[in-house]
Amino acid sequence: MSQNPLPTNGEGHNPLWLACINQISATAELLRQLEEQKVQNEDNSKQKDNDDLRDLNQTLIVKERQSNEELQEARKILITGLSHVLSDKTDIVIKRMGEIDEKPFLNKFKKSYRVDVAMVKAAEMQSSWQEKLSNPEWHPFKVVIVQGNPHEVLNEDDEQLKYLKRSSGGEIYKAVTKALKEMNEYNPSGRYVVSELWLLKENRRASLKDVINFMLQNMNNPKPKPKRKRGLEESSGKSGSKDKYI
Template identity: 50%
Template structure:
């Protein structure tokens, strides 16, 4: 009995220990369950966030796609308008080119008619004008002989002066006919560009050094006139000339001069 009494508490203690262990195990299981639940909740939360992010990203991409489509349509519309405007401009340009070509033809015809009129007047006025009348006929590009005569008389005497003058003058008449000799330079830009005599040309410079400024200027003037009135032919051509103003006479000036001469003859 005493032994039973001693073992009894031990059994009771074992039972209490078992119950304590069960409670501990239960507590551990509960903790594990709670931990699993928390992890599950966190994983679901993370998946939900990832899903929402994907949805937002897709929405953004969709918005971008919509905007891109709208911009594409807008650009297509602008391109269509530009094409229509371009076609219209091309049509206008073709019309302008036709008008311009018609004007060019008309201008050429007018210039040809004016040139014919000038040539006819030159032919008729040859016997009616002189170096003393206000309107005369001047051969443009013709070399002025006077400076050559003067220069040779200053250097030579008698017949020698005449011979030297004839040789020098003839030489420069021939030089002026050489189309390959083009002692000009361009000055200015755009519509203001023009050709002027290049006075540092080797031949002109040599002429000035040997025979003086006046002889060189006579050749320079002939070159300028040839370049303006007969650049392709390089020979003197007759022109109606306003002697007072030292320029080519207009047809109006020539007609007024002829009208005045007729009136003077009838009175």
């Protein structure tokens, strides 16, 4: 996919993104070191006083929590900072998790109404179901045990979901339940749409490593200059030549 280059200074580097990359890398390295320290503590547990080991583990847990919070904050900064760079033509996009796709609603109403009317009705129905998703009192999930661990799964026997599937068909049902699962995974307490960095070609959440690689690959890519208009070439006596970058 084509990429929109990141803004750079005169030397071809973007100081803000370089600083961000360095901060993320340092935090990730700290997490790696903390994990190694935890493993080492487990190996040495028989040789140390239990109280000392407990205090050390508690310190590591606090540092790990702080580092994870820093990484989450870094993701938010990246989402904001890259919003003007990312598009549906870049490898990484910003996906709105928990937002219902309006296309199935439009397809439904286009079968019975003019396009302008269908667009209004589709928007109204999509908005109505989006509001339902935001209601914390509606939680159509159930807990099942998988290999001894509890997991939340969609409760397909929920009355509102059954009505939706029966009255509107499978495509709209899939759109609503997909957004419902996303919201339950990414923002179950707030119950509102959140933005996430998404690796489009693999259809998954982009890791910080993915984002850093994207930034490094595009940081020095110069924007192609506009093509010369054929009319200008013809007026200068160069008719028949191909457009070139200038």
